[in-house]
Amino acid sequence: MNHDAYPDNYIRGILNSVKSIAMVGASPVNVRPSYFAFKYLAQRGYDMIPVNPGHVGKDLLGKPFVASLRDIGRPLDMIDIFRNSSHIMPVVEEALTLDPLPKVIWMQLGARDDAAAAKAEAAGIKVVMNRCPKIEYGRLSSEISWMGVNSRTLSSKRPPAPTQGMRLSINRMSVGGGDTAASDRAAKNKSEQS
Amino acid sequence: MSDRLPGFSTLAVHAGAQPDPTTGARATPIYQTTSFVFNDADHAASLFGLQAFGNIYTRIGNPTNAVLEERVAALEGGTAALAVASGHAAQVVVLQQLLQPGDEFIAARKLYGGSINQFTHAFKSFGWNVVWADPDDIASFERAVTPRTKAIFIESIANPAGSITDIEAISTVARKAGVPLIVDNTLASPYLIRPIDHGADIVVHSLTKFLGGHGNSLGGIIVDAGTFDWSAGGKYPMLSEPRPEYHGIRIQETFGNFAFAIACRVLGLRDLGPALSPFNAFMILTGIETLPLRMQKHCDNAKAVAEFLAGHPAVASVNYAGLPSDKYHQLARKYAPKGAGAVFTFSLKGGYDAGVSLVSKLQLFSHLANVGDTRSLVIHPASTTHSQLDDAAKTKSGAGPDVVRLSIGIEDKEDLIADLEQALSA
Ligand SMILES: Cc1ncc(COP(=O)(O)O)c(C=O)c1O
Numbered sequence: 001m002n003h004d005a006y007p008d009n010y011i012r013g014i015l016n017s018v019k020s021i022a023m024v025g026a027s028p029v030n031v032r033p034s035y036f037a038f039k040y041l042a043q044r045g046y047d048m049i050p051v052n053p054g055h056v057g058k059d060l061l062g063k064p065f066v067a068s069l070r071d072i073g074r075p076l077d078m079i080d081i082f083r084n085s086s087h088i089m090p091v092v093e094e095a096l097t098l099d100p101l102p103k104v105i106w107m108q109l110g111a112r113d114d115a116a117a118a119k120a121e122a123a124g125i126k127v128v129m130n131r132c133p134k135i136e137y138g139r140l141s142s143e144i145s146w147m148g149v150n151s152r153t154l155s156s157k158r159p160p161a162p163t164q165g166m167r168l169s170i171n172r173m174s175v176g177g178g179d180t181a182a183s184d185r186a187a188k189n190k191s192e193q194s
Numbered sequence: 195m196s197d198r199l200p201g202f203s204t205l206a207v208h209a210g211a212q213p214d215p216t217t218g219a220r221a222t223p224i225y226q227t228t229s230f231v232f233n234d235a236d237h238a239a240s241l242f243g244l245q246a247f248g249n250i251y252t253r254i255g256n257p258t259n260a261v262l263e264e265r266v267a268a269l270e271g272g273t274a275a276l277a278v279a280s281g282h283a284a285q286v287v288v289l290q291q292l293l294q295p296g297d298e299f300i301a302a303r304k305l306y307g308g309s310i311n312q313f314t315h316a317f318k319s320f321g322w323n324v325v326w327a328d329p330d331d332i333a334s335f336e337r338a339v340t341p342r343t344k345a346i347f348i349e350s351i352a353n354p355a356g357s358i359t360d361i362e363a364i365s366t367v368a369r370k371a372g373v374p375l376i377v378d379n380t381l382a383s384p385y386l387i388r389p390i391d392h393g394a395d396i397v398v399h400s401l402t403k404f405l406g407g408h409g410n411s412l413g414g415i416i417v418d419a420g421t422f423d424w425s426a427g428g429k430y431p432m433l434s435e436p437r438p439e440y441h442g443i444r445i446q447e448t449f450g451n452f453a454f455a456i457a458c459r460v461l462g463l464r465d466l467g468p469a470l471s472p473f474n475a476f477m478i479l480t481g482i483e484t485l486p487l488r489m490q491k492h493c494d495n496a497k498a499v500a501e502f503l504a505g506h507p508a509v510a511s512v513n514y515a516g517l518p519s520d521k522y523h524q525l526a527r528k529y530a531p532k533g534a535g536a537v538f539t540f541s542l543k544g545g546y547d548a549g550v551s552l553v554s555k556l557q558l559f560s561h562l563a564n565v566g567d568t569r570s571l572v573i574h575p576a577s578t579t580h581s582q583l584d585d586a587a588k589t590k591s592g593a594g595p596d597v598v599r600l601s602i603g604i605e606d607k608e609d610l611i612a613d614l615e616q617a618l619s620a
Contacts, residue, residue, distance in 0.1 A: 148263030
């Protein structure tokens with residue numbers, strides 16, 4: 001996979017097929033991006049599992065924190081890693097010990113580790129780096145258009161009126177564009193510094 | 195879903211707009227409301243904290259305006275956009291994200307006279323110091339760069355003389371200096387030139403002109419190309435540092451490649467306040483649907499009128515980059531192959547008085563201070579838009595005393611030529 005520019009169909013395929021998502025680095029602090037991405041994905045119907053050894057014994061929006069991926073004890077479709085680039089590799093290595101393997105490893109906006117990605121891909125796992133699943137879901141459903149963001153999709157269909165906790169169709173026509181080179185550069189620079 | 199990507203005219207009609215979920219309305223409704231009801235306290239808090247997608251208050255965002263924003267972002271090939279009350283408001287909001295008091299930005303000397311005024315006087319009072327450079331001399335941009343330079347600002351097709359700017363050459367200077375290139379694409383519109391394809395990091399428009407296109411609504415827009423890394427070098431704290439007004443969120447970290455557009459909305463528009471009326475957004479959106487058709491007709495008419503004027507004995511010279519003899523013709527062929535726009539100047543052998551007389555005799559051309567209307571327009575810049583500049587600055591910005599500016603409309607070109615002919619010979 002070319003990790004500098006993902007085709008919409010690749011992202012769409014992942015978001016349409018996964019159900020359970022373990023979020024590594026999920027924060028109970030309600031102003032952290034991981035908190036609101038977790039909440040959004042839960043509202044859109046994903047089965048969310050918060051992973052953070054510092055918060056075991058508490059829960060996040062009713063879901064109990066677990067200390068590590070191995071503690072989840074059931075098959076996972078996707079692992080969403082909310083950690084800096086320098087902390088990605090150990091999470092990927094742990095993910096590769098799971099049986100069955102997860103189908104997707106997703107690294108958050110700002111996080112990129114090409115070596116870890118190559119390892120996961122060699123094991124047949126799909127990888128997304130330096131993207132936010134909330135932004136991508138919002139973009140492909142065009143929900144994010146409310147903020148003036150170019151969803152890079154079109155549709156002449158009447159969508160259902162959105163309500164909380166509803167899955168939205170993300171199967172709109174793609175129109176291309178959307179350079180992410182700069183944020184990729186920023187993520188790379190950050191991982192080199194850390 | 196196929197990989198076939200839709201073309202410009204399809205985007206001009208469809209991008210950003212879908213049938214209204216509640217009513218099925220196919221045209222974009224005018225959401226003429228100041229505010230939007232929250233589902234509950236938690237929803238309100240997450241909207242205010244930038245954690246959820248949705249509307250709060252029309253100064254920050256509005257569904258009609260959002261359609262306009264996505265439409266223009268798509269046409270320009272950007273990641274996101276923010277619509278504001280006017281072209282001038284767009285320029286303030288952009289620079290507020292980039293400059294601290296005492297900082298500098300470099301601007302092309304050939305600009306709309308109102309922008310020259312805004313940069314020289316209003317921005318100076320904010321401590322934002324403009325340094326002028328000559329778009330015909332790329333090295334003058336390089337020489338103007340200092341450690342305090344935060345941005346470079348140019349027009350793709352410059353008002354009033356319709357000269358074409360070498361965007362790629364100036365973007366190379368910007369890249370080397372580590373600052374974003376801002377391009378005012380008002381006179382070209384994305385139909386003729388897409389500055390992002392040539393290295394622009396931010397595009398601004400006065401929507402009042404060709405995009406709206408009918409001379410009925412003021413508006414402005416900022417398009418984020420998503421190409422600039424705001425964290426590099428720590429020069430842009432509004433984007434890279436934690437924002438106290440949003441619980442310490444870092445805008446670039448949270449919003450990635452559309453961070454600049456978000457900063458303009460939540461730090462600029464929210465606090466400075468120049469919001470676009472949803473009614474104007476609707477009018478401008480309707481205009482954009484026919485942008486490709488209108489723009490081509492504007493350009494074809496302009497070329498015919500320029501050719502007529504070039505052959506007229508009362509005319510000393512015509513500045514239209516669409517004419518093969520023009521100084522900017524090669525740049526026009528590179529950047530605007532479909533047409534060199536519809537705003538240009540010519541000078542009269544009879545000087546200032548001949549300019550004033552021509553304007554008074556025209557019957558179809560309207561004498562007013564605007565460009566980019568369906569109607570053909572005429573103005574004598576030296577006595578109007580550029581009157582606040584001294585004579586040297588007038589001439590430098592292409593608006594000397596003998597100069598008349600035209601904005602060619604979409605009427606029948608024979609009628610425009612006949613009107614000019616009677617006014618020139620009378
Ligand atoms: C090239 C250009 N930029 C900016 C502006 C300012 O736009 P507005 O009048 O919408 O503030 C104008 C207006 O004439 C213009 O021609």
